Amino acid sequence: MSRTGSDRQNTLVLIMFFAAGIVFLDRFGITFLFPPIGDDLDLNNSQLGSLVSVTAVTWAISSLIFAVLSDRWLGGRTKWMIVASLVLFSGAVGLIGLAQDYGTMLLLRAVIGFCEGPALPLIQGAVARASAPDRRGRDLGIVIAGTLLIGSALAPGIMIGLATALSWRLAFPLVAVPGLAVALLVAVFMREDRSTGTKADRIRARDFRLVLANRNVPLALVGTTVCIGASIGFGTFAAKYLDDEGFSKSTSTLVLTAYGCVIALGSVIAPAVSDRVGRRPALFVSAVCSGLVPLSFVLFAQSVPLLLVSLVVGLMAGGSLTLVTYVVPGEAVPRELVATAFALQIAVGETIGGALGPQIGGAVADATGSLTNTLLLYSAMPIVLAVVALLIRETAPCRTSKTTSPQVTRDTTGETALS
Template sequence: MSVTSPGHGRDLGRAGPDQQNTLVLIMFFAAGIVFLDRFGITFLFPQIGHDLRLNHSQLGSLVSVTAVTWAISSLIFAVLSDRLGGRTKWMIVGSLVLFSAAVGLIGLAPNYGTMLLLRAVIGFCEGPALPLIQGAVARASSPERRGRNMGVVIAGTLLIGSALAPSIMIGLASASNWRLAFPLVAVPGFVVALLVAILMREPRSTGADAPRVRARDFRLVLADRNVPLALVGTTVCIGANIGFGTFAATYLHEQGLSRGTTTLVLTVYGCLIALGSVIAPAVSDRVGRRPALFAAAICGGLVPVFFVLFADSVPLLLVSLGVGLMAGGSLTLVTYVVPGESVPRELMATAFALQIAVGETIGGALGPQLGGALADATHNLDNALLMYGAASIPLAVVALLIRETAPRRVGAATREGGPEASGEAALS
């Protein structure tokens, strides 16, 4: 196997600016629907927990089981995608249709066991979507726009799946009941699947220009030290983010905030994090991935701490959540941008899925479970949130240890005799 740098070999399939913008816009909505259907349930946990008589640990397991099945399927289908040369359109469409159907059935669940099974099915059907979406965006993006473009996709998950989700889910449940909210929220998934089927365009690669990914090539995914380091960071980041998201609404409810105030706080927080998922990667395109990830890690650790400190003062809490403008970039950078720039581009989807598989299996499964168990054992949900805040420490250490991959920074180093970014290489 050999590598060729861009401009010295075949066309790597980057799209023009208009095509990039169209693809990113479509995937913004697709990724947003994925996370709305995955995490929207957490905003109804107070009602679901009351009606089905569930404790914190059981509520946490409804999120954890989705993480495990999500991890398994994401890796399976990402490897298949790379073996097929990155042709992902119909896999993405199939994922959107299947998980939307499963979400619609949640409202029919009569007990905890049935809901747990349906959440497992949702995770398996949703798992392939995000690594395939990010793989398509990364392949089509020019180097100077890659961080921003991938950040916009993650902004969709945060804006739709976090910022708007409280208003959507709580509003639907208030207008009818929580059981009817799920089939209603499943409808946009079918609509977005249709849009992807109609509007998404894939590059045509045939003959000598077709990517040749062989089974032994997959060892290159772990060849760069950035990938195992990112695995640690992703695991911590996903565990803390999912854990905090699982209990944020419940925590504010237990602190005596009204449903309307809780919705306001979570919506503002979601909007700030969504903006941060674009701002931080865009900043990293200029200053480098390492300093941007370090700043994002520290800011991310402050968010749950501020919830504990300022829950009794909503104005102060809202102001303090301004750190989300940087915190929102941590997941994009450590899970997608850095690993994607550390492997040949034909293996990007596999690199992303490996991050998700490990991060979801360990962090996504243990994060909510450990937080719920700690809250039940100490009879205080504050301790769970503080635990999630402490997760910023190992993530910050990872940021200091990774090799810089930003094309602008690496390009300068290359001109001075440094190494070239492997993410700009291609299999041949």
């Protein structure tokens, strides 16, 4: 790769790191304010879980609609769709502070999900198309690191800090501002290949069958559903669990920030490792570690030092979502269909896992009177992801190049089927 091409690739990845981070800050930042929101609006755990679930459902529907539109008609030219998504959901987030009851809050969360839905698959599709094969896993992981670092590690300090200094109602308009700033950044600095979006790049309707032609895609759908359900569910109730265990706001912020930082770092480390050792072993280890994270919260809730040390498993757990949702299916379809493949993973994963994960977790907590059982549920779910890791075909260039010729690799991933 030329120096110019490498610089452009790095610039794109950096921009998308911040764009994806803002998406998740605006989507999940509300979970860190569930204690005061629940008290103010008199909401139970099931209702709080539904605020996350409804966003997942509308996110799923929207992501698939606009990703197919992008691949079918725009040939991968997605810059202005990404900008529009950032502007619209930021505006919706700013209105959250005006909600006076559960119904209004639920409606606004549904709107946020629909406006945010297109962003991540289009962002990852742009990065996947631009990345060299030997660094695709790392680049996709860096983007996901943005969602975890900004939307998880920094979010507790941002959201809790603003709510403490001002109020939870004023926190939402303030966190909407960075979304508008990043939209401007994407509009000014993102470059798209002028050759994309031509008639030759646009695929036919019947070509979408190739998305499910490789067995890795349906297997990844199962893994993505479990991974999203467990991760979103755990993220929904982690702050409230620490609050129920008697953690102070400052200690909860410390633990959640440390957790977010480790997971964010892991989202880069695990995919980068998979570039060297293969997707299957990296995904298997990530799945096992994913189950250990919520278990650590339960086992070491009475000892903050031990809890912080145990979070080291997040260095591999953080890569599970990137690997199963983006890297594995992205290497199983033609490059012209990557956004659709990503959106399909998100649509199914969010609709089933993202919606049911928090809802079931909240119901379990209400039925048993303890969030501990909910966290144990999320600890067991990644077992399914580990089984998926054992069943997928290896797609990492470092492994497939040793056993197959370049032409066979192209046929396996469906690249030649569009010619």
